[in-house]
Every structure is written in structure tokens, then in C-alpha cells.
Amino acid sequence: MNCQDINQAIVDGSASPLPPEAEEHLRTCARCRELAEALKLRAPADVPSPMVLHEIERGLVADLRPVRPIAPNRYIWASFLAIFAVITFLGVYYIGAFAIDVKTPLQMSAILAALAFSAGLLAYSLMNQMVPGSRYQFPPGRLPIIIVISLIIAIAVLFPFQHEQHFWAKAWWCIRTGTLMEAIAAVPLWLVLRRGAILAPIMTGAATGLLAGLVGTTALEVHCPNLDASHILVSHLGVGVLGAVAGLVVGWAVENRKLIWRP
């Protein structure tokens, strides 16, 4: 065994003693011997005082009543996706699906697939964020950023950049309509989320806001016949980004509410 193997053995079996084959190396290597010795846990200098433990137990027992464990992951994931799909459908039903006649089948299917996939990933991440100690496949803090960047690239590749007149006047209607749908979607999403334990409100707020925003973005993609990539980026995807920022601000306020309300 060499120093690297000792490191590996310490990392892999952190709570157990080192394997017997490490002993020979420890005899000859002062650095590894020092590390192994230093990492041996000695009796802790301070243990919780019996009074504190009793106080905790008393507090827990005083408010003890049966609770129903949170629903299985697949139900939570399905709930998020159902909210996304139903509000998008109702939104399109209300404002009309004029983009279907204008966009090519490739443009329509690719952008809708990208949006649906993004919504699925966000729903998956939120589902994990509701339960402490969940297993993560993607870093939850970075996921909203990765999704926004991926969608920007997809839009820039699928649609042409045109210089249209009255850019902001056209953009305003889309932003306003998309934001309204986003606000509507945020309510049921929050109702599902509050069943869980939100340990990182800023991260969860950003992901929830983006998922709500993607409802508006998706409905606008089906509704709006404007094919200008700048318009789609600013006034369709912009709705999603606005949602993420709003969720982030709400999350920050929740996380710092004690500092905000205290002088």
C-alpha cells in the first residue's frame, strides 16, 4: 500500500479501522501514521447534558401524534407534471394555438420536447428537495441555470434572428400573458411543495419559479406565431427567467425572514 491507497482506505471506510495491510505502510510512513492517529476519535470532551436531552425528549413527547409519511416520489413527480400540463393546456385553450400553422413540425416538436424535458427535470429536482437526504442525480442548485442556458441554445438554433419593428410592444403582450399563467401555476405547485420539508428555500424557490414560468413559456410557444428568435428569447423564455428570479427572491425572503423582521 502507498499513501494514495491509505487515503482511499480512509475515505472508503471512514467509520471503520484501517485494513490490516495498511499497518506495514503505517510503520514506514510518518505522514500516514500521523493522519491515521489524528483521525482516531477519542472520547468526546463534551456530551449532551442529561438536562438538555430530557428537555428535548419532553418537547417531542408533548406534541407526539401519528403522522402519515409523505407520498411516494412517483406521485409527487406526477403531481408537478400534471400541474404543468393542465395549466399549459388551459392557457393554450384560452389564448389560442396560432403558432401550429406557422412553425415547421421540426421547430414545434423540438421546442415542445425541450420544454417538456426541462419541466420533467425540474419536477424531479423539486420532488427530491421536498425530502431531506434524497439522492440527487443533478446538482439542484445548478439545474435551473443549466436548463435556461440549454433552452437559449435550442431557441437560437431552431429560430432565425429577425429585426422586427415595435419589438417591445409585441413582447409586452406575451410577457404579461405568460406571467399571469406563471402566477396561476405557482399556487398549486406551492400547495404540493408545502407537504415536504424545504431546507433550502432559495434553491427551491428558483426551481419552482422556473417550473411555473415554463408553463407560460410553453403556452406562448403554442400560441404566438412570431418566429423571431429575439422575441422568443425575451418574451417567451423571459417569462421563465422572471419566474426563477421571483422564486429566488421569495426563497431569500423566507430564508431571511427573521433578519428582515427583526430590527
Added chain:
Amino acid sequence: MELDRWMERYQQADPEAPAVLVSALSPGLLRFFRSQSATPGQAEDLLQDTWFRIHRVRHTYRPGEPVLPWIYAIARRVRVDGYRRSRRIDSHETALEVLPERPVEGEPRHALPVFEALVAALPEAQREVITMLKVGGLSLEEVARATSSTAGAVKQKAHRGYDRLRKLLRSYVDAAGGGQ
């Protein structure tokens, strides 16, 4: 001890369960807080806060899932909130970069610092990972779950932490005149 069984009984309001869980998990949690640079008083406050938060969200534990990542994910969050409340979080985010004072009289001159003092010299993320691994007895996968990370990232942090500890220990031993 089958912690997952006791967690299920806790969810079913078995009055024995809180005492069993509190006595089994509190020493590790207190040591976790102490290793994260909390004073004994702060660590006991954080321990209490952790248990009351665990109580509020006990329905989010899924029967059959490992208990330790669930507990330590909550404890980790309580620690961050606790530091934020005391407006001392910034000073705790910075690694000390030096090992603590050498042992007092009565101990051998080359005695190594205790674990808590040793890991205090590490940056926040490495300290947290190594404390969970060594003190909490969590596996790499469990630390990844508790820190909302991946096992690969946790392994990398642990390796970097141990490499840094080797260097710090060597300089500590050399300075104490106990090196080879």
C-alpha cells in the same frame, strides 16, 4: 440499533421512540456541531433546534430509507440557519488554515490535536464532509444525500480534505520537534 424501525414508530407516535432516537443520535449530532466550530452552548442550542425541526418534518421520512442522511440533512440546515441568526456565518465560512495551539502541560510535546481541533483547520465544505464521515459514521453515498451532492463530489472533497490534513499535521509535528 435499527434506527429506521424507531423512526417508523416515532411517526406512529410510539412514546418510547423519541427517547431512543434522541439518546442514540444526539451525541453524534452534538459532535457534528462542535466540529463545525460551534461553542458547547451553541452546539446544544443547535441540537435542540435540530430535534424540534426533525419533529416538525418527521412525516418526510420514508419508511425503509436510511435515517442518517435524513437527520444530517436537517442538522446541516439548522447549523446554517443558526450561524446566520447569530450573524457569524461569514467568519465560519473561512478556513482557519492553521492548526490550533499545541497541547498543554502534561501531554507529550508531539501529541496530535483532537479531531475537532484538527478539522477546524479545513475549509467549510471539506470539514463538513469529513465530520459526517468520521463522526456521524455516514457512508459516502449517505453524505452525498445529506449534502444534496453526488458521491463523486463528496469523495473528491474528502480526498482533498485528507491531503490538506496531512500537510497541516506534518507542519504541526515538525514545529513541535517530533518529526522524523
